[in-house]
Amino acid sequence: MRITFLGAAGTVTGSKYLVEAAGKRLLIDCGLFQGFKNLRLRNREPLSVNPATIDAVILTHAHIDHSGYLPLLVRDGYKGPVFTSRATAALCGILLPDSGHLQERDAEFANRHGFSKHSPALPLYTEEDARLALKSLREVSFEESMELGDGVSFTLRRAGHILGAAMVELRAEERSLLFSGDLGRPNDPVMLPPTVGLECDYLVVESTYGNRRHPDGDVEEKLADVINQTVSGGGSVLIPSFAVGRTQALLYHLHQLKQTGRIANVPVYLDSPMAIDASELFLAHHDEHRLTAAESRSACRAATFVRDVEGSKALDRSSMPLIIISASGMATGGRVLHHLKHFAPDPKNTILFAGFQAGGTRGADMAEGANRIKIHGYYYPLRAKVEMLDMLSAHADYFEILAWLTTFKRAPRTTFVTHGEPAAADALRHSIEEALGWRCRVPDYRDAVTLE
Template identity: 45%
Template sequence: MDDTRAARPVPRTHRRPVLTFLGAAGTVTGSRFLVESDACRLLVDAGLYQGPSALRRLNWEPSEVPASELAAVVVSHAHLDHCGYLPRLVKEGFSGRVLCTPETAELVEIVLRDSAHLQEEDARFANASGFSRHRPALPLYDVDDVERTLRLIAPVGFGEEVEAGPGARVVLRPAGHILGSSTVHLDVDGATVVLSGDLGRPTHPLLNPPPPPTAASTAVIESTYGDRLHPAPTADVLAAAVRRTVGRGGSVLIPAFAVDRTELVLLQIHQLMESGAVPRVPVFVDSPMALATLRVYRAAIHAGSAELRPAAAKLLTAVDSLRVREVRDAEGSMRLNRPGTSCIIISASGMATGGRVIHHLKHQLPQRRNCVVLTGYQAVGTRGRQLLDGAPQVKIHGRYVPVRAEIVDDATFSVHADADELVAWLGSASEPPQVAYVVHGEADASHALAQRIHRDLGITAVVPRRGERVRLD
């Protein structure tokens, strides 16, 4: 069960380093892990809660630690549930360094500016429409907060050891999840902990697999797919959905994460069209953030990033041959609500929690000829999860919209390690940790992974509660 009760302020009554689970404990989103000693307090990840309103309300609670007391925030990667709370921390007084890889720094800039813009837009829409319970509705943070946040970012190269605060050293290593994603190794007064962040898969088409974890006495490991295995890679699900939809004169709407997922979806569509598995129809990318992200990936290829597989350049060049129609303005996006011909529309966000895809869903879900293809993990309480679970209607902008369109789940796009891959990664450490804390998963997934880690690796594995504090000895 998600623990959404207000966490108490974290006291400073310890001698040895302490780890406190401020987020992503009992739920998938809101990653925040406090590591502290007598001389230093730092945060690993500062993510937004997404999903049910009870979780989203936690974004508005004052930080359990005064933001001004944090020496640094280490960001594992640029997804919103790992970096989206940063501007709120700055709004509350944080002025330390934000440590992350250079690629994560570029993507965080894109993600946070988009997040602030969407929150401001949503607040304006709520006030104009009158469907918000708050008078007036306010954004969690604004673009000015984001700009102040970006000035605090201090990029750190992979393998480079840097001081995060007095007595605290940090080293980032590739996680293979998205470009720039990292696992985090901390040494705080001699206590060592490795945090997986979001761990990628060995089969990512563009990124190299993550190396084994560094030796540490404590591990913190994600469990998004901790109770299941990914299906074998196949393009059959998407191909069949496109053929059915085009055959009945409809459009295919693909809610996709702007960072990394859009690139992978475009790659598969290119391969399907080249092979003749699906008809050639117009392909629209209606996400300025996804288009900006694509530029970052291309720049990394041009720079010869060691994160990328040798075939990455060839694959993204192939995507260019799709002649994707880029939608950059609101007017073009609105025209896609009634495209007039069968097409494929890729738009953010991936769990249908916000962004332009919401407007497309409002117009396309009531039509039986259309299809919505879900391409990633759908957290409990999100519109994507409601659609996945067969909801007959979903609430959008204060009104219920009937779901008549075909809903398809394509699980082959996931870039999260599954249960076997998570256990294999943890088991590949040169020295096993004394304890593994299993986080960033729904309760069933986290407990299933903890049981496997204990059974298969002989490591003490615990699913922590939100607000729980443990010693790092």
């Protein structure tokens, strides 16, 4: 058995792991690189394995850094199945075409305004490419052993994190290999906790928050403070949010705050067709989260849904304080960029980030104190307050990861620490070695390891 780290090694994006066993080639996750330009350029490089030679793809979940390369893989010759959970398949039906559409739109915008270094600017893939890739999806139930032939099989275990998120337990050649995917939190108010009590010969574990603890503060208290302080000063709150998972959690907390009268009676708008579609899926998949059907419906009613472009533009013309939730969560694309142009220069407003900001993204620059931001080739002053809602993260922090690892029935032979910035990955490696005495390794990009 051999594993090659084609992504999420030395970075928190681009999740792709090639496993070769029993004469088969399997790709666990198929994500896009995001953030720094040198990482994004990897998306345009040929994959180091011919897609036509891959036998199967297994997705842990639908976030673009785990699924967004799939349209390229299929376009470049992959003909096999893409196995994933039912909810992940449904979410991919929203996220992947949207990703292709955004890339087409950004390329068209760059060509029209002439700020691209390439002539013409071309999308990485198109909406049509994405829709063709969706035909490869095959739904698998949690805890169901799926046989791939030649003694190779896999099982999906719940990972929490977002709808449909899974760990992948792969078995071949009398060995087991577990991929954590993105690990959720044990006490998340909305999502179910990750499966515990597992065992494996080899483990690949994420380390997004491998060197950090989430704040102990009350998320609703912090959210109420930011909103009330901003609105009392005549400003608006713009929340760049991940369309899947984070948006639905925000709607739930905003509903709770409104119901208890802890925030001013200020209108809330969800300005993201993709986030709206994901919220409707949230209502349909009650087995994937803790909320009842009634609670889910109430949360979705906390905001006015804005689908059309004219409605989105009208928000920027409002003279009254607003709360706008808009994708994307790291301010890398989508409608939130147009809102940032309008709201970021005004010191009365607040930009509230609700999750991890990968290095090289606008969100990371703003969180680190930038005084201007570049959008569509032009710089805009950043005078609005920038706040972080760290306690709303859908990722386990290093303490929660360690607690999850202590439930394992036995120590893996080797634990590979991936899906984290270098400092975070190495910190988690050190914590696991010190606390549990496990053998750990932080692989580099394209490292290939034979599993003894």
